[in-house]
Amino acid sequence: MAEIFASRRVRHTPFTQGVVAAGVKAYTVYNRMLLPTTFASIEEDYHHLKSAVQIWDVACERQVQVKGPDARRLIGLLTPRDLSMISESRCLYIPVTDQNGGMLNDPVLVQAAADTYWISIADSDLLMWVKAIAACNDFNVEVCEPDVSPLGIQGPKSDDLMAAVFGDGVRALRPFGCGRFDVQGREMLIARSGYSKQGGFEIYLEGSVHGMGLWHILMEAGKPFDVRAGCPNLIERIEGGLLSYGNDMTNENTVLECGLGKFVSAERLGECFGGRAMREELEAGSKQMIRAIEIGGGPVPVCDHAWPVMAGGRRVGQVTSAAWSPDFKTNVAIGMVDSHHWDAGTELKVETPDQVRRAAVVREEFWG
């Protein structure tokens, strides 16, 4: 595609200088901020991610900070998920739903302090939703976007790199576990989380000014582990079934359609936005749902719009992310398929830009 035009509105991150020095080839814009998408090539980045360790500038996962006596009450309105597990040592993935049960975002909720929460957002201005709820309910909270920028460390050698910098204590973190660890006298909140299935961490950098310092420390310490600058990888995240808000789901889709039913607590439906709609959908059954889809033929073109999924001459769904998988030697894809065609093994056709291709629903657990 064409070049991206620079302006203040498409924000740089505390790590952009490192990303540029590492030879970034393409960006997307995510929460009005630069997110690298390609360094060497999508495929080369993919192989490296699966074998070594990468440092990811994911500062675009902006934080919505909710702070104050009513913070927990406000957050309870946002999501149907049971929040009893949240603590300063455990973060949670929380689907955020509107009054109709439609997805607004699918962030990770972090408890940064006793009365301070960070909602680490996917690509939508959830800040506006949260601010309005605070204003309309006259909640005693401050809602803002703080100067906090996640840096991802992803790949099978993540533990080794992180231990080299932050000490062996980080190895003990369990998935979605978090804690505070020191580097050169500066304490940082670190979680075992991230947008890959290769294992890894997210460091919540507080204070943009410290960004490049942290970047250089990690790059230097990572040399023995073949560290590189990287980014969320299209192929790997599809293999792993990691959904992308704005690609695989939008506000048009309910949390249940997105296959996120395990994060919907029946007991909480009376307390959150969209609870009634979710209860109705739970009783009636969902009309469509996210599925892993295998698409035949050679490598598919870039999926930059929804590709129609057909069966018996009728449209029964759409593919929203797709890529050729070198490891699985097939085109891996994520799509929304209607209830009559979502069983594993169902044969489908997908109208890709270059041709109509044979496809099939694979299994719920994706590939990765």
Next chain:
Amino acid sequence: MAEIFASRRVRHTPFTQGVVAAGVKAYTVYNRMLLPTTFASIEEDYHHLKSAVQIWDVACERQVQVKGPDARRLIGLLTPRDLSMISESRCLYIPVTDQNGGMLNDPVLVQAAADTYWISIADSDLLMWVKAIAACNDFNVEVCEPDVSPLGIQGPKSDDLMAAVFGDGVRALRPFGCGRFDVQGREMLIARSGYSKQGGFEIYLEGSVHGMGLWHILMEAGKPFDVRAGCPNLIERIEGGLLSYGNDMTNENTVLECGLGKFVSAERLGECFGGRAMREELEAGSKQMIRAIEIGGGPVPVCDHAWPVMAGGRRVGQVTSAAWSPDFKTNVAIGMVDSHHWDAGTELKVETPDQVRRAAVVREEFWG
């Protein structure tokens, strides 16, 4: 800068096909949608915009549709502007403010039908703010993003082109006047508005599927007027003092700081979000305000972050948009300057990436 990576999340528009065929060289991303920024070059586009007529894909000005019996009541909460002038034949520029008087967006409000309003937004997900206000107040309204995409016709020959397609009736529209006009049997809402000072219109296309049809009709009819595909032009919009949300103002800035005081009605401050904060600022005086700034020396580099504005060795503001103006033969800029340094003629220094340059506050009315 680097390439922009294609995905469904960075949405195409109903006119992207035309934009690509016209040789677009760069895009920005605006409301998670492609917005062209350069065709021939910023300078060549600029000269053409000022002398002929251009067709602009500004579909990224998404609409927040508010429809229903409580629509007007809800909209009254959003803005401090007096709304008595809004009608189906008159749209209004409305600053939208949060509970602290901070800017959330600066859209144009269009009344599409008796109980249907379109808020034609700048670059922030105002949909979330409006949806939350509807949900929290249990207003009887539907809030959604409809399939409505503005197409801009801008430049001194806009009237001629529009009259050729929609009839001479469009010539009678006054600034911010709007009405419905036919093309090939299809009625379209048209306003005399747009993001340039060269005159022009915005056509609110209803139904993406009709996008390229409209594009081709306008391109064909525009041949006698040297029509080209164009886009908001960085130089021209700075000359004209047209602010860019996310560049020149953010949620950190109040409506008064943005120099938008003329859209703040004292009588409405009891009825909208942020009214108390605005009243306090009106009484105490603003601490900083948007100013036109002239920057010395040769053409400035790209302004992709806030440039410090200095006086007497102290930081007294920032420049957020800047470009060399071929017509005014100086660097034109927009910045925020503190109250002790905002008078016309005040000498300043601006720390541009290549050097510290002499600068001065020019006048409130900008150049264009």
